[in-house]
Amino acid sequence: MSNDEVVAACRAIEDGEFVQARHHLNNLAMSGTNPSLVEELTRLIWQKEREVMQTTVNRIGMAISVAVLGYMALSFQSPEGWGPLVWGIVAFLVLPCVVGVLAGNSVAASRAAPLKKLRFRRAFSITFSVVAIYTLVGMGIVRHKMQSADKSSDIAIYLVVAVVYGLMAGAVAGIAGTSFPISKRAS
């Protein structure tokens, strides 16, 4: 019983299933296993959790950095300046894919079932935010240069365009984030 629990706890820790690992640990403690072993395993859980957290933070940071730098570089020219085709490919395919893979893989594999959903959501949310901001800033700068024109619907235009562009890039990032795992586990 104790040995099985120890093995199960170790496997759960290795797999990043920390809730499960704690459950096994509790069983071990209740069964009167050597306290030092329980404490050692507890420390291991904390350590692994910290590692997973660090990896998550690193990858999210990297994803945001790549997104910000990428779209900043892209904003040196208007879409027209890049050529619509090149701009479209970079803005809605290349950058979202890179950001999506990084952000999607920041999700620790703690639960198998919602993993894809979680990866999609994280890749989507980061890319959506950055693209929406990029779009709003880009449009705002261009719009500021032209003082004529009917600006009565500008807020609605900004919202619609930013949301649509964000959704497009976010969807691509989400798909990339769920489809291209860097490794099986983030830990």
Added chain:
Amino acid sequence: MNLYHHRRPDSSLALYIDGNLQFDTRDEAVYHESLALPALCLAKAPRTALICGGGDGLALREVLRFPGIEQVTLIDCSPEVLDFARQELSDLNGNSLDDPRLTLIVADALEAPLADNSFDVIICDFTFPTTKESALGFTVEWYSKLKAALTEGGVLVINTVSPQNTASAFACLVSTIRAAGLNALPYRVCIPSFRDHGYGAWGFILAAKHRLTISSLRGIECPVPTQQADLTALARAARFSVKARIDFAKAPVNRSANPVLQSLLLNPEARATVTDGDAPPDFPNLANQVEISHPYHSRSMIAALAEQVVGSLPSIDLRKLVDELALRAKELPKKIVEELNNLRAYLSRTVLDLDVWGTWASRLLATLILVMVIANSISPDPAFAKGGEGMGHASFSRGFSSHAEFGQISTPPSAPISGRGFTASYGHDPVDIYGYHYTPRFYFYGNGGGYYGGGGGSNQRDVPNRHKPKTHKPLFVLDDDLMAMDNGDFVISLSETAFLVIAEGQVSLMDTQGGAPLTSVFAEPKLFESIRKEVTSQTGDIDREVQVRKDWLSWVGWTSSMFSSVRSDTEEYTNLKDLQRRLGLAMKRLGMSPEAGSIEVPTDAIELFVGCHVLADNRVALYTPGGHPTYLDGTSMISESGKKEKLKPQLKAAIVSILQKMVKEAQRDIKSDEAEIKSLGNELASTQLDLNEYQSIQQQNGFDPSYEVDYGTDSIPVTQAIEKTQQDMTSIALDQKVLEVGIQKSQRELERFQATLQAWSQ
């Protein structure tokens, strides 16, 4: 039960049960002598004894060697311990387990039936309570049962916990024994091996139906020698501080229904109050309120968990959480409920107010944005519709008429397009670079410059078929009177009825009555250069505007079906592109002047328009291509060679209309300049007053150069202020002089134009 023993090379041995040290053979006598002998000594002629637990036979050893003991009952639930004692500890316990006076019962002592008044001495040597089950051996119910089994002079002694490390638990046990109706006399003993394991001084409690006092320990005389324990020091060992004794009295009773002992053992720290008045909640103390409920848990684990909880607190609606917990208060310990109430009161008074405001502010902002979006969609702001109407005064022609240099033509400052002329108005009304649209005007003439093939001063009005007169309208106003037409010609408006058409290197004077030119005019190269410069300048502005709109539409072009403003931007972009193209074509169509140089004009002549001057004798010199003058005197035209022709009425009407316009402009300029001179005069007078004041101040301060006075918005030394004021006065006087010269010039022009008009009207 987990049994473990550690045997050392010197044959000494330490026994552990469930990880807790039971004894070390090197000092076990301290423990067992201190446990058994005081009870045996205090009991009245003990003959029978009961040992609960103590399967190692060591306490039994002490009982058996006490004189007078006839019968001992030992109840232990662990066959493993008994076997171990027989096999490994027989030397140490002196084969006590095989003594014929012993009745050994392998059972749970708590379940064993005990006859009333049957034991003179009862020794409870249970292991340290690590579980709720093992803690049952320390309840008031159990001690009541032992009390019943105890004879009237009998003494009970129990192995307890450390009064040093777990004072509250020790106090609880004292309190529990007293609750069972026994008199308790606690004492503690220092056992080196226990101390080495961090257990602290170890506690025992003597109990009896009769009164037990410290003084009864003081005179204790043990009939058997002790190996390690010093029974003479027992009285001192039973002395506790006042605070400890108060704690004994106040401590909770450990009952089967409310087993508090284990909680007190696992949570020995005194738990502080979480909140104190308006001070922020003390989260470490809050964490201390969490009970350790398992021996393998530690305070550091709780603290680590609490750190995570504290880390996630910002994302929790604390007020709601506390309210929810308070609703379930009945299920919580009383102390936690008190702390929750404190926390709830604190939160309602202080910190969460900001959060509530933040939540409401974000809701308000979101609502505001939605309302603005909807309102803007329903009723777009009409204030964006800028622009004006009307054709301005003929400043471009005036430039040619007033100044000898074409380079002095004013170029409009580069400014962004701000009107709506390039959307709905473009193509219908003339528009300028700012997007303003003007009242539509129409010019009727033959296409381009080819309709007058003559030149050399001929006034040919024969029109080839391909240049049949048509109505043309201005497309773009470059300056107030210089326009790019829809067919690519440039037109300079000279008066209400006369205008110049400039195209393909030629300049023609036209009137609004006929479709053919009145005459061709000397094509001054500088005129072409000036037009080219003007167009290039404004085309640059248009290029920039086209680029910006292109960028904008590249972002939002696909939303044109949703937003009328985007459709409007698209239309404006298309029109600007069209204008760009048309101006490019017009520039090509403008061509170059065929003339090599400038014409020779008398010095006292005043320019009426390009190639046309009013002479001092009231004649008008009209220079034709090649630079040959034709003199008009109101009735006839005299060529350079002296050939005289009758002045055509249309040409005369055109010249007269231009003269009349010039008169009006000169009068207006004079009036404007006079008003300006008057204003400058006032300013000069005001400045003179300032100067007088500065000079007065300077005099009053004894010509101190450092004394400062207000000069505009600055504060500067008075000498500097005087100097600057004098410079201002000189500047104003100079401006006045320039204006006076301008007035004189306008006056001279006015007189000349009026005299010419008068002469021509006769």
